[in-house]
Amino acid sequence: MNKDLKIATRASFGEALKELGDENEKVVVLDADLSSATKTNSFAKAHPDRFFDMGIQESNMIGVASGMASCGKIPFAASFAVFSTGRAYDQLRASVAYPNQNVKVVGTHYGLTVGEDGATHQMLEDISLTRVLPNFTIFSPSDDISAKWAVKEASKINGPVYLRFCRLATPVIYDETQKFELGKGICFGDGKDGTVFATGDMVCKALEAKEILEKENIHIRVVDFHTIKPIDKELIIKCAKETDKLISIEDHSVYGGLGDMISDVLISEFPKKLIKMGVRDEFGKSGKAEEVLKAYGLTAEEIIENLK
Template sequence: MSILNFKFLNGVKVLTEIKKMATRDAYGNALVELGKEHEDIVVLDADLSKSTKTNTFAKEFPERFFDMGIAEQNMMGVAAGLAAAGKVPFASSFAIFATGRAYEQIRNSICYSKLNVKVAATHAGLTVGEDGATHQALEDIALMRAIPNMTVLVPADGVEALQAVKAAYELNGPVYIRLGRPKVDAVFTEDYEFKIGKAAYLRKGKDVTLIGTGFMTSEALKAADILAAEGIDAEVINISTIKPLDEETIIESATKTRCMVTAEEHNIIGGLGSAVAETLVSHCPVPMERVGVNDTFGESGKPADLMQKYGLTAKDIADAAKKVLARK
């Protein structure tokens, strides 16, 4: 799978083209690769396999794919039973149904006994778009990270999603993987090495730290460009493991820049911003601003229009950075 193309200019490898990719597509590809290597992986879906991309696995390994119908609660319980019998199930649906409808099954049937189930949910956040608020999960990170034993991954792009899914397979225990519907900009080159629990510096700076998760990381990078044009030197960090959180990197950067902005396609309550704030308040209290959906439901619309209306663009991050700089 090639996402990035390179050419050599004066012997230096440079990026020439960014191919956009949806993290859900990377998930589908990762499942097929995992399926070839590991007999114990099984995949479940709740009648959304074309959208979640588990259909790629279903095509290759029909005997290890189980459509559970429109019944997410049962799907999570069945996944728990498969895991208890030694399988490594990936259970998929849209984020709203996986974490909302089946929340208590994930808590009691899966996480309580630390069963080896991967909940891989797509169509998270506002970028579901036209389907509107009922289908736009903006609370899923909060719900999942509040459950003991759960690991929470939010990959930024296709490269990271592919690796995150494989890393989730290798980890023995429950993992929530948050994936998106739209094609998103690549943030990482193929030589990137994802590690659960490890944040990645994407740009070093000294004035302000911008932390992104999911595709908001690419918005944070664009925000850093906007800020640079105004003489502000921003540091950009990608946090794709919301839990366990890489506190060391957060504290290291906060100690240097003394102010911070988080950016996520999620309610500002309970997600990345909350997790980072919890760390800062205990270890390195600095002024902080949270960019996210401001405790409201979404609505129908084109993803780009929604991002603009709900304040999730590079410009919103840059504005938040200027605001937090003034509080320094």
């Protein structure tokens, strides 16, 4: 992990999307008046004929994307996660998931790390909403490199995909040589004292905790779930068998998110206690991203506390 090089995964998405557009004529992009924030503006500049600003109409945007997919396009429809999955939920369900349309739904600005905009914009339920929709694949990359991989990988899947990207710049974790595989988590270390299962912008917090604990001779492993659905069952079971304490952490509600997905696997395959870190039955609030995370206990220190 390179703590000195921080990049927001939404920026990585924008860059990868532009490159994908260079390579694949079928890729079209729709945005709902947020292209400078979702970073689809790089694509818009490079491929203006294949970029469609749908204005502030998220429901219509998803429906239009579905129609374009039925004509052979590969539409990426982007907005803040709260709108692309929340506001347009029935459109995702009836016009994308059920007909298994080749639409890539993009939600940027998930979670508490939205910061100052506060609860209305801090989407804490996007994983819960999308994982229950049949046919959807979900990517929740943790850094620049994995985010770029996810964009390319999504374009290869012939069906609905949800990709979530973060507003906040976070450390670059991987290097260019890293291999990713759909549905396969990436395990850091082989410690036996505990496992921290993480996704998205919480992976760097887990890695930070791992580093601090190493100095205290406590050896844990961290798992990055860049793919949320399908979830990597084998890796969950392996870690549960090989390590002592289990923790999940997500910048998301603990209801229906990564922690619940892991506990679903554990309860049926290898029952074991799991401490779920995330937001509990409450909304977010305004503040600087790191301070909001601290207020909700999503820090390396809290991970360490829970492991001890």
